[in-house]
Amino acid sequence: MATAITIDPRLGADASSFVSGKHAMLIDGNLVAAKSGKTFPVYNPADGTEICQVPEADAADVDIAVRAARHAFDGGAWPALTPSQRGRLLWKVADLLEQHTEEFAQLEALDNGKPVSVAGVADVPLAVDLFRYMAGWATKTLGSTIPISAGNDFLSYTVREPVGVVAQIIPWNFPLLMAAWKLGPALATGCTVVMKLAEQTPLSGLRLAQLFVEAGFPPGVVNILAGFGEPCGAPLAAHDLVDKVAFTGSTEVGKLIARAATGNLKKVTLELGGKSPAIIFPDADMDTAIAGAASAIFFNQGQCCCAGSRLFAHESVFDQVVEGVSHIGSKIKIGPGLDPTTELGPLVSEEQFDRVTSFIKSGHEQGAKVGTGGKRHSDRGYFVQPTLLHNVRPGMKVVDEEIFGPVVVAQSFKTDADLQRLAAQANDTVYGLAASVWTRDISVAHKMARMIKAGTVWVNCHNVFDAALPFGGYKQSGWGREMGAEVLNNYTEVKAVTVKL
Ligand code: NAI
Ligand code: MG
Numbered sequence: 103m104a105t106a107i108t109i110d111p112r113l114g115a116d117a118s119s120f121v122s123g124k125h126a127m128l129i130d131g132n133l134v135a136a137k138s139g140k141t142f143p144v145y146n147p148a149d150g151t152e153i154c155q156v157p158e159a160d161a162a163d164v165d166i167a168v169r170a171a172r173h174a175f176d177g178g179a180w181p182a183l184t185p186s187q188r189g190r191l192l193w194k195v196a197d198l199l200e201q202h203t204e205e206f207a208q209l210e211a212l213d214n215g216k217p218v219s220v221a222g223v224a225d226v227p228l229a230v231d232l233f234r235y236m237a238g239w240a241t242k243t244l245g246s247t248i249p250i251s252a253g254n255d256f257l258s259y260t261v262r263e264p265v266g267v268v269a270q271i272i273p274w275n276f277p278l279l280m281a282a283w284k285l286g287p288a289l290a291t292g293c294t295v296v297m298k299l300a301e302q303t304p305l306s307g308l309r310l311a312q313l314f315v316e317a318g319f320p321p322g323v324v325n326i327l328a329g330f331g332e333p334c335g336a337p338l339a340a341h342d343l344v345d346k347v348a349f350t351g352s353t354e355v356g357k358l359i360a361r362a363a364t365g366n367l368k369k370v371t372l373e374l375g376g377k378s379p380a381i382i383f384p385d386a387d388m389d390t391a392i393a394g395a396a397s398a399i400f401f402n403q404g405q406c407c408c409a410g411s412r413l414f415a416h417e418s419v420f421d422q423v424v425e426g427v428s429h430i431g432s433k434i435k436i437g438p439g440l441d442p443t444t445e446l447g448p449l450v451s452e453e454q455f456d457r458v459t460s461f462i463k464s465g466h467e468q469g470a471k472v473g474t475g476g477k478r479h480s481d482r483g484y485f486v487q488p489t490l491l492h493n494v495r496p497g498m499k500v501v502d503e504e505i506f507g508p509v510v511v512a513q514s515f516k517t518d519a520d521l522q523r524l525a526a527q528a529n530d531t532v533y534g535l536a537a538s539v540w541t542r543d544i545s546v547a548h549k550m551a552r553m554i555k556a557g558t559v560w561v562n563c564h565n566v567f568d569a570a571l572p573f574g575g576y577k578q579s580g581w582g583r584e585m586g587a588e589v590l591n592n593y594t595e596v597k598a599v600t601v602k603l
Contacts, residue, residue, distance in 0.1 A: 107122075107152055107153065107154060109121055109122050110146070110212060110440055112208075112440040112441070113208050113212065113440070114204055114205060114208055116202065116204075116205040117204075117205045117208040117209050117212070120205070120209065120305075120309055121153060121154055121209070121212070121305070122154070125141075125154065125155065125156040125157060125304075125308055125328075126157060126308070126311075127157050127159060127163070127308065127311065127325075127326055127327050127328055128308075128311035128312075128314065128315065128324060128325055128326040129163065129166055129167045129170060129325050129327070130166070130167070130170035130174075130321050130322045130325065131170075131315070131319075131320070131321025131322060132321070133311065133312065133315065134157075135157050136157040136158050136159050136160065136163055136329075137160075137162045137163050137166070138158070138160060138162065138163075140157070140158040140160070141155040141156060141157055141158055142155065142156065142158045142301065142328075142330075143155055144156055144213060144303075144304060144305060145302075145451070146212060146213075146215075147214070147215035147447070147448040147449060147450050147451060147483060147484045148215055148437075148438035148439060148440070148447065148448050148483045148484075149438070149482050149483050150452065150482065150483060150484070153212060153213065153305070154305075156304050156305075156308060156328045157328055158328065158329050158330070158333075158334075159298070159327040159328060159329035159334045160329065160333045160334055160337075161333065161334070161337040163327055163329070163334070164296070164327065164334060164337045164338045164341065165337075165341070167296045167325035167327060168267060168269075168296050168325075168338070168341045168343050168344055169343065170321065170322035170325055171267045171268075171294040171295060171296050171322055171323070171325055172267050172294075172343045173322055174294045174320060174321065174322030174323045175264070175266055175267050175293070175294040175322075178320065178322075179320035179321075180292070180294060180320050180322070180323045181292065183320075185240045185241040185243070185292075186240070186241055188240040188289065188290065188292060189237040189238065189239075189240030189241055189290070190237070191289075191317055191318060191319055192233050192234075192236055192237035192240065192286065192289055192290060193233070193234060193237040194317040194318065195233050195313055195314060195317045196230045196231075196233035196234045196237065198313045198316060198317060199226065199229060199230050199233065199310070199313060200226075200227075200230045202309075202313070203222060203226045203227070203230075204222065205309070206221070206225075206226045206229075206278055206306055206309065206310075207221035207222035207225070207226050208221075208440065209278075209305045209306045209309060210225055210226075210277060210278060210303075210306055210439075211438075211439030211440045211447070212305070212439065212440055213277065213302075213303045213304075213305040213306065214274060214275070214277055214302075214303045214439065214447075214450055215403070215438070215439045215447040215448040215449065215450055215483075215484070216402055216403070216439050216447050217439050217441075217444045217445060217446070217447050218439055218440055218441075218442060218444070219442055219443075219444070220401075220402070221439075224279075225276055225278055225279045226278065228279055228282075228567060228569070229278050229279050229281070229282035230282075231569050232279075232282040232283060232286045232569040232585070233282055233285075233286050234569075235286070235569035235570060235585075236286030236287050236289070236290040236569070237286075237290065239287070239290045239291075239587070239590060240289075240290040240291075240292075243262045243290075243291055243292075243590060243594060244262070245259055245260035245261040245262055245596070245597075246259065246260050247259045248260065248598075250600070252600075255602060255603045256600055256601065256602055256603065257600070257601040257603055258598060258599065258600045258601070259598075259599055260596050260597060260598050260599070261596075261597050261599065262291070262590070262594040262595070262596055262597075263292075263594060263595050263597055264291045264292035264293040264593060264594060264595075265291075265293055265345050265346045265369060265592075265593050265594060265595050266293060266294075266344075266345030266346065267293070267294050267295075267296070267343060267344050267345050267346075268288045268293045268294070268295050268296070268344070268345065268346045268347070268348060268593065269295075269296050269297075269298075269338045269339060269341065269344045269346070269347040269348070269368075270284040270285070270288065270295055270296070270297040270298070270347075270348045270349075271297075271298045271335045271338065271339065271347070271348070271349045271350070271351065271359070272284060272297065272298070272299060272300055272307075272350050272351075273300050273350050273351045274300035274301075274302040274303040274450050274451075275402060275405040275406060275407070275450070275506075276402070277299065277300060277303040277304075277305075277306045277307060278306040278307070278310065280350055281297065281299070281306070281307050281310055281326075283350075283584050283585060284297065284348055284350075284584075285297065285324065286569075287584075287585075287589040287590055287592070287593050288348075288593050289319075289323070289324070290590070290593075291590055291593040291594050293346075293593050294322060294323045294324070294325075295323070295324050295325065296325045296327065296338060296344070297324070297325065297326050297327065298327050298328075298329055298334055298335050298338055299326065299327065299328050299329075300351075301328070301329065301330045301331070302450050302451050303450065304328040307326055307328070308326065308328060310326070311324070311326040314326075331355065335355075336358070336362060339358075339359045339362040339363060340362040340363075340365055342365060342366045344366075344368055345368055345369065346368050346369040346370070346371075346592070346593070347359055347362075347363050347368055347369070347370055347371075348370075348371045348372075348582075348592065349370075349371070349372050349373070350372075350373040350374075350407075351374070352374065352375060353374040353375045353504075353532075353533075353578050353579075356372040356374045356580065359372065360372065360581075369592070370581060371574075371580070371581050371582030371583075371584075371592045372580040372581045372582070373407065373573075373574055373575065373579075373580045373582075373584055374407070374533075374535075374575060374578060374579050374580045375407055375504040375506075375533055375535070375578070375579060376407045376408050376409070376411075376504060376533045376534075376535030376536060376575065376579050377411055377412055377502070377503070377504050377531045377532075377533045378398075378408050378409060378410050378411060378412065378533070378535055378536040378537050378538070378556065379410070379412045379413075379414055379527075379528040379537045379538075379554075380394070380395045380398045380399075380410030380412070380413050380414070380537070380538045380540070380564060381414045381415075381515075381524065381528060381537070381538065381539050381540065381550065382395060382413070382414065382415040382416065382419060382423055382540045382541075383416055383539070383540060383541035383543065383546060384416040384418045384419050385541055385542050385543055386419075386540040386541050386542060386562070387540075387542065387562075388419065388422060388423075388426070390540070390562065391423070391540035391562075392422075392423055392426035392427055392430070393426075393430065394538065394540065394562070394563060394564050395410060395413050395423065395427050395510075395538075395540070395564070396426075396427045396430040396431060396488075397564065397565065398410025398510075398538060398564035398565060399411055399413070399427075399488075399508060399509070399510040400430075400431060400434060400446060400488045400508050401565055403446055403447055403448070403449055403450075403486070403507065403508050404458075404505070404506065404507045404508035404509060404510075405449065405450060405454070405506055405507065406565065407535055407579075408535050408536035408558065408565065408573075409506075410510070410536075410538055410564050410565075411504070411505060411509070411510055411511065412501065412510070412511055412513070412528075412531075413427065413490075413510050413511065413512040413513070414512075414513055414514070414515050414524070414527065414528065415512065415513075415514055415515075416514065416515055416516075417514040417515065417516055420512070420514040423512065424473045424490065424492055424512050425473070427473070427474075427490050427510065427512070428473035428474035428475075428490045429474070430488075431473075431474040431475055431487070431488030431489065431490055431508075432474045432475070432488070434446045434488050436479045436480075436485055436487070438483070446485075446488060446508065447485075448483045448484040448485045448486075449484040449485070449486055449507060450484070451484065452484060454484065454506065454507065455478075455484035455486065457505075457506070457507070458486050458505055458506065458507030458508075458509060459478060459486060461499060461500055461503070461505045461507070461509060462476055462486075462489060462491075462500075462509060464498075464499045464500060465491045465494070465498065465499070465500040465509075465511075468494075468498045468499065468500070469493060469494075469498075470491040470492065470493055470494045470498065470500060470511070471491065471492050471493040472489070472490070472491060473490035473491065473492055473512065474487070474488060474489065474490050475487035475488050475489030475490065475508070475509075476489050476491075486507055486508055486509075487508070488508045489507075489508060489509040489510070490509075490510050490511075490512055491509065491510070491511050491512070492511070492512040492513075494511045494512070494513060495513070496530055498511075501513075502531070504533070513527075515527060521546065521549050521550060521553065522553065524550075525550060525553035525554060528550075528554055529553075529554065529555045531577075532577055532578040533575065533577060533578055533579045534555045534556045534557065534575050534576025534577040534578075534579045535556055535557055535558065535574075535575040535576075535579040535580075536556050536557065536558040536559070536560065536564075537550075537554045537556045537558070537559050537560070538559070538560040538561070538562075538563065538564040539551065539554075539559065539560070539561050539562075540561075540562055541561075541562075547561045547562075555576045555577065556575070556576055556579075557572070557573060557574045557575045557576055557579065557580075557583065558571075558573060567585075568585075569585055569586075570585070570586055570587075571585060571586050572584070572585055572586035572587075572588035572589065573585050573586075574588075
């Protein structure tokens, strides 16, 4: 059904010309519509209006894309490139992306709702940096020479080879950055990719697809689809010609992906949910700790898998921390992502708005007290006030489950002498993605870092990311690591070669 669509006047010329153009997916080097001809609407979460229509891929498009990726991996131009040439292509994508920083920041703000000022200094530059970092690894997928005891007249060495065709399924919270995290290492190691974008936020990924064409990637190496979980993601995760699937999203769907992969035992990596603790000791620099704890949860509207969503503060500073974080929360400027003065945008979708507000409601029902927030903001769009809940305990839904919104639960702890007990409290979750510890005592900091079961521990900071640092989860937060040298292991097979001399 055709509806009259108005282009947001705050978009620059490039973003508005992209949004108003005809949208296409990237399959086998061509920018194409879905085989079925179907499209679906993309919504602006700041007001719920339709932005545009994009192609809707289903199993038929998945099959064409996977065969193209298979063909590109098994022969042709891609495996013929040298590592240096592969690296240069990735570097070229980084350059192109950087040249379009403002446009991408605007697309993210429009589609996801996040503040454009944040996307312009975080999402886009981090994606650029990731591509550059991974470009460097293209020439450094090293093996080793291994002395063996079968005899001195043997030469044994290992080589790392690309794992093959990779399916990548990404979420909506950092649409461009998640695409970069996944595409960078896969392409650096020489894999080919079929990526499915999140249905809530396909715009930046479809624009990125054009940059891959412009950079000169051979056909079939990168394929980018827009579509929904069941009809598009599921057949991709199950496809027999796919060698590996990499997924970021909910733990629930992560389990489905692992199951879907069993058909041909494809390799699986998963980056899933979290309920990360931020732990404030009484000796911490309180201004830093309070501002840090606030930003740990309110950054990106709380839609971060590593959000500091369980706040623990020592009883002697608990009231100060609750008041401080609440005060910051109450002062945050809420508005549409495209407003350059906005600090907190809407949640990504009506579904997420309903989820988050129903968590807050259950907090009220189970006896939580409100330090700040607790309500929707504006009657239009999917805005939720920055919210702090206290008087909470394990067993309450708001404490046990991932909310994925700007909602933090604050609990106090008693004795700083018994770190083990505190660590047990911090570890009392099925997740293990991240944690932050706020103290000036280096011994306490390192002891906590040892005892916390999570893939990332921050000390006196939270949400610090770098392309060089591995990121991923213990327990039900996932399998494998993204970024750093670590991620290359996910995209390579190791071959041991032994020669009798
Ligand atoms: P989701 O896990 O359903 O979506 C993530 C991606 O998986 C999307 O691309 C989606 O289309 C795809 N997908 C969904 N069902 C699939 C299936 N059966 N087979 C293959 N792919 C499938 O997450 P959703 O529903 O958007 O959000 C629900 C909750 O998940 C959030 O409230 C949050 O708690 C968590 N989440 C965690 C993220 C993270 O970064 N770890 C990101 C997004 C959501
Ligand atoms: Mg879902």
